[in-house]
Amino acid sequence: MYLGLLAALFLGLHNLCKKHAVRENAVLPVLLGTLCSGFALLLPFYIGSVYFPESTKELGFYITEIPWNVHGFIIIKAAIMATSWILAYEALKHLPITIVTPIRSAGPFFTFIGALLIYQEQPNSLQWLGFFVIIFSVILYSKIGKREGIIFKRNKWILAIVIATFLGASSGLYDKFLVQSLVLNPQTLQFWFCWYTILILLTILLITWFPKAEKRKTFTFRWSIIAVGVLLQTADYFYFKALQDPEALIMLLSAIKRSQFIIAVVLGGILFKEKNKRKKLVPLTGILIGVFLILYS
Template identity: 30%
Template sequence: MWMVFGISAGALLGLYDFWTKKAMTGNSVIPIVFWSAFFGGLVWLPAFFPIAQTFDLYVDLSKTSLHEQAIILIKGLAMTLSWIFAYYAVRELPMSFSGAVRSSGPLWTLVGGSLVFGEDLSALQMSAVLISVLAYYFLSQIGRDEGIRLLRSGPMFFMLAATILSAMTTVYDKYIVQQLGLPIYTIQAYSAEHRLFLALIFFVCVAVRDRALPFLQWSLYVPLVGFSWVGAEIIYFLAIADPDANVTYLSIFRRTSLVIGFLLSVLLLGERNVGRKFLIILAIVLSTVLLVLS
């Protein structure tokens, strides 16, 4: 089931990527980061009230130590910084290219998983991972035909930074859940509110710098960004809560978000070089299937 949850989270993240692209139209990064964190925090706010006991989701503030809060806060900080980097890159790049940079995510997660949890891959499984990573790499090479140079593109480097932070968070999530034994809903609820607090700090800093509230061009996509992230996170935590879950595999499964995002980009945003990109994304899908079967 953890594999099913991982793939489902990836599919929902594909919608999240598309809605982020739409929400960023005409907007700067910090307002979207703040409002997406706001709606995400809003979803989890009822968990701190006794009524949540009805659904076994009550988070008792008195039963979480400052040490545990600090551990969860590290996760929230890494995620907030990852959002800032990623949102800027998504705004500036076609969705296929921002997804291509994320291809390095399994590599960083593989390194983290091997160092922290001692996870090893068989030759067949390693081949599946390499096929996926190479497919993303060749997809990024198409960028040369569209005027995007990997080594000269600031948005590409921002997406790489976001990818590394996300990979670190993937490994850290498993550590929190399995080593510290904190309830999943407690981690999610606190992390959502921490992200809101951190995003508010960035929002206020920008407002003080500009001496005006950051401009926001409102659309339905703004709350959808926050809600979809929370939904994907819930499904994802159900996956990593399984003791048999492998964070390297989960990182691959989350890359199915590229498939969903690419299809939506082709249909609704006029993605270029569709034929060549389709073949590469097909290789990504096949590598994921190979990994599951192996």
């Protein structure tokens, strides 16, 4: 649970930097830049694992050798998350962070269903109540969003963020399989996942973005692009570390990570001067109550 809360802290800061990075900027190159900065953070551990294995093992960041079939499983995760991120970044560019972030809070609900059906995780009555409070709060956010001219049924970016959330939840369920069933340590999974996701995005950009001069002019490099990559890899490390515990329940970890909304909604609303901040605190409180019920259970 402590590792999950640490992951939530870095994810909240990551969301703020991500909003700054994509604001009035080209989304795909921003996403590629964040992945490259995260990869640069992990690359010394890979080099150390090859040339200085004993020292890297002592540090606890040794990247193990894995068979080709395991690489195939990681490529599947890379494809899922590349699609999720592209949709999420595009939505974040066109919607207020105080609308996008709470919709992402539906992720634990999808994870919850998957945990029931795939891993047979057994929720109790408080956990059931907590998840339904979270979903109700997300619906309440949609009502507030209409006052900002965002009609959820007609806005394609709302659909994009919903699909991104579903894919992200699917990836979360898949993480438990990768970490517990395939026994991948966090840094090994992070390094190869980052590498394959970069290859996927680079292929897309080579076809759709790099050949077009007018599109290249829409990209502006910002310091927040590097910060997003570093913060995401730090959050993922704590999250995968938590998943290594055989008693860890993916649905609880997924819910604990939602506490990142305190940073994203409160600080994000202030920094980006978005509307209806006080009214958004009502459903935010509902989400936090839902998370508390799951933790308390």
